[in-house]
Amino acid sequence: MAEVKKKPINRLKTMYPLRALVDGMYERAQEASREGRPVAWCMVNWWGGDVVLRAMDVACIYPEDYGAVCAAFGAAPAHMARCDADGFPTHMCGYARNTLGYTAIMSELGEIPPDVPMGGMPKPTLLLGSAYFCDTRYKWFQSLGRYLDAPLWVLEMPHPGVKEYQTEGAPEHDIAFLVAELKGFAAFLEKLLKKKMDWDRFAELVDDTIEMNRVWYEVNELRKAVPCPMHSRDFWSSMPASLYMAADPKETARLYRDMYDEVKALVDNRQGAVAEEKYRLAFAELPPWHSLKFFDSLAERGWNFVIESWAYHPPKPIDLSHIKDPVEKIARLTYRYFTGFFADACATQDWWGYFEHPYLEYAREYRCDGIFLHPLLTCRTATNHLMVVQDQAMKRLKVPSIVIEGDIVDLSLFDPADALRKAETFEETMDYYKEMRQKEGLDW
Amino acid sequence: MAQLQTKGLGRAREIYRDRARRARELKKEGRKIFGYLDINPPVEILTAAGIVPFHLLGDMSEPITKADVCLPTVVCPFLRSVMDQGLKGKYDFLDGALFSHTCEVAEKMSHIWRIYLGDSEVYYIDTPHTTHDAAVKQHKYLLEDFIKALAESTGAEITPERLREAVALHNEQRALVRELYDLKKPDPPLISGRETIQVIVALTVLPVTEGNELLREVISEVKQRPEKPPQQPARLLVWGSIMDNTALVEMIESIGANVVMDDNALGSRAYFEDVEASDDPLDGLAYHYLVSIRNPRTFRETVLDKEGRKDYMTDLEARFGHLRDYAREWHANGVILQALRYCDSHAYEVPGIGDYLDHVGLPHIYLELDYNQSALAQLRTRIQAFLELLD
Numbered sequence: 001m002a003e004v005k006k007k008p009i010n011r012l013k014t015m016y017p018l019r020a021l022v023d024g025m026y027e028r029a030q031e032a033s034r035e036g037r038p039v040a041w042c043m044v045n046w047w048g049g050d051v052v053l054r055a056m057d058v059a060c061i062y063p064e065d066y067g068a069v070c071a072a073f074g075a076a077p078a079h080m081a082r083c084d085a086d087g088f089p090t091h092m093c094g095y096a097r098n099t100l101g102y103t104a105i106m107s108e109l110g111e112i113p114p115d116v117p118m119g120g121m122p123k124p125t126l127l128l129g130s131a132y133f134c135d136t137r138y139k140w141f142q143s144l145g146r147y148l149d150a151p152l153w154v155l156e157m158p159h160p161g162v163k164e165y166q167t168e169g170a171p172e173h174d175i176a177f178l179v180a181e182l183k184g185f186a187a188f189l190e191k192l193l194k195k196k197m198d199w200d201r202f203a204e205l206v207d208d209t210i211e212m213n214r215v216w217y218e219v220n221e222l223r224k225a226v227p228c229p230m231h232s233r234d235f236w237s238s239m240p241a242s243l244y245m246a247a248d249p250k251e252t253a254r255l256y257r258d259m260y261d262e263v264k265a266l267v268d269n270r271q272g273a274v275a276e277e278k279y280r281l282a283f284a285e286l287p288p289w290h291s292l293k294f295f296d297s298l299a300e301r302g303w304n305f306v307i308e309s310w311a312y313h314p315p316k317p318i319d320l321s322h323i324k325d326p327v328e329k330i331a332r333l334t335y336r337y338f339t340g341f342f343a344d345a346c347a348t349q350d351w352w353g354y355f356e357h358p359y360l361e362y363a364r365e366y367r368c369d370g371i372f373l374h375p376l377l378t379c380r381t382a383t384n385h386l387m388v389v390q391d392q393a394m395k396r397l398k399v400p401s402i403v404i405e406g407d408i409v410d411l412s413l414f415d416p417a418d419a420l421r422k423a424e425t426f427e428e429t430m431d432y433y434k435e436m437r438q439k440e441g442l443d444w
Numbered sequence: 445m446a447q448l449q450t451k452g453l454g455r456a457r458e459i460y461r462d463r464a465r466r467a468r469e470l471k472k473e474g475r476k477i478f479g480y481l482d483i484n485p486p487v488e489i490l491t492a493a494g495i496v497p498f499h500l501l502g503d504m505s506e507p508i509t510k511a512d513v514c515l516p517t518v519v520c521p522f523l524r525s526v527m528d529q530g531l532k533g534k535y536d537f538l539d540g541a542l543f544s545h546t547c548e549v550a551e552k553m554s555h556i557w558r559i560y561l562g563d564s565e566v567y568y569i570d571t572p573h574t575t576h577d578a579a580v581k582q583h584k585y586l587l588e589d590f591i592k593a594l595a596e597s598t599g600a601e602i603t604p605e606r607l608r609e610a611v612a613l614h615n616e617q618r619a620l621v622r623e624l625y626d627l628k629k630p631d632p633p634l635i636s637g638r639e640t641i642q643v644i645v646a647l648t649v650l651p652v653t654e655g656n657e658l659l660r661e662v663i664s665e666v667k668q669r670p671e672k673p674p675q676q677p678a679r680l681l682v683w684g685s686i687m688d689n690t691a692l693v694e695m696i697e698s699i700g701a702n703v704v705m706d707d708n709a710l711g712s713r714a715y716f717e718d719v720e721a722s723d724d725p726l727d728g729l730a731y732h733y734l735v736s737i738r739n740p741r742t743f744r745e746t747v748l749d750k751e752g753r754k755d756y757m758t759d760l761e762a763r764f765g766h767l768r769d770y771a772r773e774w775h776a777n778g779v780i781l782q783a784l785r786y787c788d789s790h791a792y793e794v795p796g797i798g799d800y801l802d803h804v805g806l807p808h809i810y811l812e813l814d815y816n817q818s819a820l821a822q823l824r825t826r827i828q829a830f831l832e833l834l835d
């Protein structure tokens with residue numbers, strides 16, 4: 001009998017139900033569409049908009065997730081080709097090009113295109129864009145007006161600078177702005193759907209969302225252990241359940257609790273995600289969804305990916321129990337997510353409090369030997385800060401980075417063989433800087 | 445260093461060729477100078493504080509050699525060039541800098557600027573993204589915070605009265621620029637596209653009163669001079685990303701077209717709407733810089749048709765109808781859509797504008813630019829073919 005080869009990455013069992021929860025959202029949206037119930041296409045909006053929609057019984061799907069799904073299933077190239085043929089510049093976001101192409105085809109056929117992954121995204125009743133981080137995430141939905149007559153609401157999000165955040169009264173203005181925006185969105189929905197918001201249900205969902213994020217945060221705290229019990233691949237499979245609010249947050253929180261128990265047991269037994277953890281790395285930003293097996297080759301070399309971008313992680317816990325208004329509560333959670341690293345950034349005079357600074361905090365706390373930078377050739381947002389991360393991590397912490405270019409959707413922009421060659425030589429660099437850190441009194 | 449002596453178009457041309465020289469002269473005269481980026485920072489506040497606003501621009505003819513350390517190659521090449529200039533010390537005369545959330549890369553550049561060029565006197569205004577009432581209110585708060593921080597740090601007294609005076613001066617400049625653009629309506633135009641860019645770029649370094657004086661000189665000179673730009677078979681409107689260099693327009697004007705109108709952040713977009721007078725001048729400024737300016741980075745609510753339904757062409761009419769109006773008033777018979785590579789807020793507009801221009805019967809061509817003078821040569825043939833189409 002042939003010997004069964006051990007997998008290079010020990011995958012968490014509790015990850016699979018979380019992934020299934022996200023996959024299930026396509027079926028739920030298709031069912032809602034068939035039954036004439038409202039369906040929203042949403043950008044990730046860091047919970048506020050999701051909770052409003054869920055309280056109004058709107059089925060949500062997320063074209064950003066669908067971009068990753070289409071990339072993984074090999075369906076994205078055809079969609080992107082259609083988008084390019086329709087005159088959209090090719091340097092635009094891969095997720096956007098996938099959706100624009102998909103929607104163009106759907107609008108021509110008058111129905112979901114055949115043979116698309118997960119049964120496809122049904123025609124939306126409305127679109128929820130987000131002004132968070134990235135111009136694309138509302139311009140893309142505005143461009144869908146070419147193919148869809150669904151109304152669009154763009155949810156505002158403040159982006160304070162680290163210094164401006166210290167201005168007396170500034171955070172409170174930002175929170176009030178978030179609250180006004182969420183209430184505006186709720187009013188927009190009430191008018192569109194001709195029904196009243198269930199504010200009691202909303203309040204319950206808000207509390208469940210806070211709890212879901214708290215548990216998920218605790219899971220990731222466990223990854224500071226050496227060896228790290230949970231690889232980035234499990235993180236990426238599990239994060240959509242939180243980011244995309246794929247299901248009732250109470251149910252998601254329950255599954256994250258199961259994951260906590262599994263990871264905790266691994267920590268107690270000193271079991272790592274890779275057989276022999278030689279190098280601990282942070283991954284920036286999004287992975288090549290079409291080539292995830294690439295990480296197996298790195299795992300075989302003892303590379304363990306122990307932390308990822310702050311952008312996809314839950315906020316640092318915050319006590320919101322004294323806040324009575326549930327809209328304000330969820331607004332404060334979102335704001336906490338954005339500004340959670342600002343205090344440390346300000347103290348260390350590092351002026352990019354999100355995206356860049358969290359890597360420095362993570363590199364220290366998760367004892368990283370290196371940072372794997374994956375500039376996405378079609379994504380400004382996930383790439384803007386990477387050179388600064390590389391420079392500052394080296395200057396401040398003597399943590400080196402490796403740069404491997406690629407794309408989240410476009411397979412042709414990633415060369416795994418070349419990446420592996422670079423990785424091999426990077427090991428010497430990590431070894432060298434480990435010694436340097438020790439000489440400089442850094443404790444990892 | 446000899447002071448600039450020329451007047452009118454000659455003076456504009458000299459300043460255009462070496463903006464830093466005039467900035468250094470002003471500095472020598474004891475003026476404070478703040479760099480600012482793009483169209484959303486309210487320059488009236490700097491003027492009210494006695495500070496000269498200096499628009500940060502790149503240099504298309506200079507290779508980027510320093511900015512790679514902090515900005516990757518897949519972001520806006522114009523912003524990379526601006527950062528490169530900063531890192532090379534070409535903006536060493538600045539006393540401070542003002543950034544806004546004019547696009548996501550510009551927002552992030554404010555943090556990068558602080559990390560690599562120092563955080564002293566660097567300000568950032570987080571411009572909201574929609575025209576919702578709450579967004580306008582938030583924008584006003586952010587302007588108030590900026591004024592407080594600036595006053596505290598520089599000791600400037602930025603009173604409502606001074607703000608009103610600054611608004612009046614900048615509105616005067618807007619009216620003068622519109623008058624300048626009126627000179628492009630005749631056939632042939634009285635002023636070329638190249639000369640217009642030179643004047644507009646010169647304004648970006650001058651204190652507003654000096655800029656207004658320059659505009660008056662230019663307008664008077666252009667009206668009186670006997671020579672005019674040659675009459676060309678095509679009259680073009682150029683839409684898109686920032687154009688701080690004459691290279692593209694010079695090339696277009698050398699192959700059979702007059703560039704008679706534009707819609708970009710340095711050109712008409714910055715000058716064609718006045719800041720409205722308001723009891724509290726910050727109300728007018730907050731509204732103007734968020735709502736009135738037609739920057740594609742700001743999302744405007746979808747305009748519905750007469751039956752209250754979403755209709756693509758009705759929405760396009762609301763977003764791009766001004767281009768049809770410009771074409772009519774300036775007698776343009778073709779439109780060049782140009783966007784810098786990786787400029788997302790313009791890139792997403794391209795198919796929609798194309799649909800709209802098809803609808804109103806205006807021929808158009810889309811060009812993607814690298815903010816690199818040598819890369820323009822390969823566009824020549826495409827533009828020539830487009831011009832032949834217009835014949």
